[in-house]
Amino acid sequence: MRKYCYLVLTIVICFALSIQGVNAKELTLNQLEAQAKANRDAYNKAKEQKALTETERAQATKQKAEVENEIKSIDAELKTIETDITKLQESMKVKDKEIKELMKFVQVSNGDSAYLEYAFGASSFTDFIYRVSVAEQLSSYNDKLIKEYNENVKQLEQKQKELATKQNELSKKQQELTVLEAKLNKEIETLQSGMISKDQEYKTQINLINSMKKRGCSGNDTISSCQRTINNGGNIPSVNGTYMPISSGYVTSDYGWRVIGGTSEFHTGIDFSRSIAGDSVYPIADGEIIMLDNNPTCGNHIVYVKHNINGHSYITSYWHLSSWSVSVGQKVSYTTKIGSMAGRNSVDRCSGGIHVHLNLFDNKGNSWENRVIAGGNPNSGRINPRTVAPQIPGHNGYFSHR
Numbered sequence: 001m002r003k004y005c006y007l008v009l010t011i012v013i014c015f016a017l018s019i020q021g022v023n024a025k026e027l028t029l030n031q032l033e034a035q036a037k038a039n040r041d042a043y044n045k046a047k048e049q050k051a052l053t054e055t056e057r058a059q060a061t062k063q064k065a066e067v068e069n070e071i072k073s074i075d076a077e078l079k080t081i082e083t084d085i086t087k088l089q090e091s092m093k094v095k096d097k098e099i100k101e102l103m104k105f106v107q108v109s110n111g112d113s114a115y116l117e118y119a120f121g122a123s124s125f126t127d128f129i130y131r132v133s134v135a136e137q138l139s140s141y142n143d144k145l146i147k148e149y150n151e152n153v154k155q156l157e158q159k160q161k162e163l164a165t166k167q168n169e170l171s172k173k174q175q176e177l178t179v180l181e182a183k184l185n186k187e188i189e190t191l192q193s194g195m196i197s198k199d200q201e202y203k204t205q206i207n208l209i210n211s212m213k214k215r216g217c218s219g220n221d222t223i224s225s226c227q228r229t230i231n232n233g234g235n236i237p238s239v240n241g242t243y244m245p246i247s248s249g250y251v252t253s254d255y256g257w258r259v260i261g262g263t264s265e266f267h268t269g270i271d272f273s274r275s276i277a278g279d280s281v282y283p284i285a286d287g288e289i290i291m292l293d294n295n296p297t298c299g300n301h302i303v304y305v306k307h308n309i310n311g312h313s314y315i316t317s318y319w320h321l322s323s324w325s326v327s328v329g330q331k332v333s334y335t336t337k338i339g340s341m342a343g344r345n346s347v348d349r350c351s352g353g354i355h356v357h358l359n360l361f362d363n364k365g366n367s368w369e370n371r372v373i374a375g376g377n378p379n380s381g382r383i384n385p386r387t388v389a390p391q392i393p394g395h396n397g398y399f400s401h402r
Helices: 002-017 028-106 114-120 125-214 229-236 364-373
Strands: 249-253 256-260 262-267 268-275 286-296 300-309 311-323 339-341 356-362
Touching: 002 356, 028 125, 125 286, 125 364, 229 268, 356 364
Parallel strands: none
Antiparallel strands: 249 268, 256 262, 268 356, 286 300, 300 311, 311 339, 311 356
């Protein structure tokens, strides 16, 4: 079973790191850090390129919108020109009708020789001059109207032609911008996909790197050498009893639901305190130090110990320590000082006072270790410490000996 877990773990790591031609478990911490840096650099480069592409897409989208607005404006102008031409045609028909009616009135429009007949049909020279003048004025007015009409129509048709040409050019530009926009969208999708992939690889590698460091591994240590807790776990002797993590004090906060500042929250461990900073903290049973963590914002110095209690594997962790007194891989007894109890300070914001917070994890089949070495959260899956230490008193309960 142990070999099977080890094999599965190696396969998972190999897959997560996407390493070709190299056995993942033989990678050193330095190599993992180099790969993580390369993935982060690739992510940042893709992010920069994505930002530039998004700017280019925004410009293309803006240009496309401007072109579309211009096309709409030209469409409206062309419709106006068509309306103006129609109005001119209607106006010319009306004017032509008026002139014809007027010429009929003065008897000018009666055949090809009507003009001469009208002029020489005068009853006197004065009438002749008048008739010639009237005929010339009507003819000149008609010619003028026709000329103006033709010029106006010509100008409108010329503008119509120019606008149609521009409209075609803009339509081509619109199509080009649409193609460019689609191309940039595809590039952004590709870059985003690459960023997600690199970010996932980076996070997997960082989790693994942090896990190795917390286990006390150095730069030249390999993943396989850092799995010594799996290999050495069977050497931890089984014990039947457990003890308090400090020599004497109170249970200041129990496992389970509690109310802090009017807010209900689930407390994942048991808090012990004697209100004396620097008090020694001990493991609740014999075991081996498998990980040291330092979380300044919550927990400060943290110690993880592996135990074999009543033939069952468990992990305990001890939070809010001011320092460590042990090292990874060290065998400890319940009398070994693993650290000193600290109090609330400017950085350990989740500590409400001087105390040690005790967590318990089920490690059946090395489940906790396998999860952590693969980069998982070491603090998930906490169970009630009274599972192995039923003698712990209730909330505010006092104890005077370990």
